[in-house]
Amino acid sequence: MNFRVCIDTIIVSYVGDSSEYSFEIILYRADEKEMWCMLMEAKVVREVDTRIITEFGGVIREYVMGETVHFLIGYFKPGETMKPHYHVEPEEVYYVIKGKGKVLLGEEWIPVEQGTAIYIPPKLVHTLTNTGDEELVMAFLHAPPERGTLKLVEK
Numbered sequence: 098m099n100f101r102v103c104i105d106t107i108i109v110s111y112v113g114d115s116s117e118y119s120f121e122i123i124l125y126r127a128d129e130k131e132m133w134c135m136l137m138e139a140k141v142v143r144e145v146d147t148r149i150i151t152e153f154g155g156v157i158r159e160y161v162m163g164e165t166v167h168f169l170i171g172y173f174k175p176g177e178t179m180k181p182h183y184h185v186e187p188e189e190v191y192y193v194i195k196g197k198g199k200v201l202l203g204e205e206w207i208p209v210e211q212g213t214a215i216y217i218p219p220k221l222v223h224t225l226t227n228t229g230d231e232e233l234v235m236a237f238l239h240a241p242p243e244r245g246t247l248k249l250v251e252k
Contacts, residue, residue, distance in 0.1 A: 140161070142160045142161060144158060147159055147160055150169075153179050153180045153182065153249075154173070154177060154178055154179040154180050155171045155172055155173040155174075155177055155179055156171070156172045157169050157170070157171040157172075157237070158170050158171075158172075162242055163242065164242075165240060165241055165242070166238065166239070166240050166241075166242060167187070167237075167238070167239035167240070167241075167242035167243050168236070168237070168238055168239075169236070169237040169238075170194070170234065170235065170236050170237070171233075171234070171235045171236075171237060172232055172233075172234055173196075173198070173225070173226075173227040173232065173233040173234075173235070174227060174232060175227050175228075175229060175230055175231065175232075175233075176226075176227060177226070177227050177233075178224060178225070178226040178227075179224050179225050179226075180224065180249055181201065181222055181223070181224040181249070181250040181251075182222070182223070182224065182247050182248060182249050182250055183219075183220050183221055183222045183223065183247075183248050183250065184217075184219055184220070184239065184243055184246055184247055184248075185219060185220065185246035185247075185248065186219055186241060186246050187219060187239035187240060187241055187242065187243050187246070188216070188217065188218055188219060188239070188240055189216075189217040189223075189237060189238065189239050190214060190215065190216055190217070190236075190237075190238040191209075191214070191215040191217065191225070191235055191236070191237060192213070192214045192215075192235065192236040192238070193209050193210060193211050193212065193213045193214075193233070193234075193235055194211065194234040194235065194236055195211055195231070195232065195233070195234040196210075196211065196227060196229045196231050196232055196233035196234060197209065197210040197211070197227075197228060197229040197233065198210075198225055198226050198227045198228045198229060198233045198235075199225065199226050199228050200215050200223065200224070200225045201222070201223055201224045201225070201226075202215070202217065202221060202223055203221055203222060203223075208228075209225075222250050
């Protein structure tokens, strides 16, 4: 059945500390005026509040683990490498925030630098190495979130 969803009311309410807000959106089907209520949370995460992950190489900070997305930022010293791995389910996007390096996609090494985005489909072996003289800072985005399906690979 096709129907148009309309936003009838938006209520913004404060929840918890100053970094969390709750948005309540009342939706209705225009053809039947049937009402739904959907609760979504917005959240501001500061670096000091992130979970730190070090077992894959570098220092990786987990900022967001949502229902449909997982966002992290990795910091790699010159010469430092992330362990080769693949994800069974999530797609992943790397984005170079600062520095330069190289990314392994399957069997091919690709040079990357600030402003480069790399799409990685599920089950493709990948890794990265900082080839520059300064810290390499990478954003990592998984969709759906990585929930324990990461597999390390010997290379």
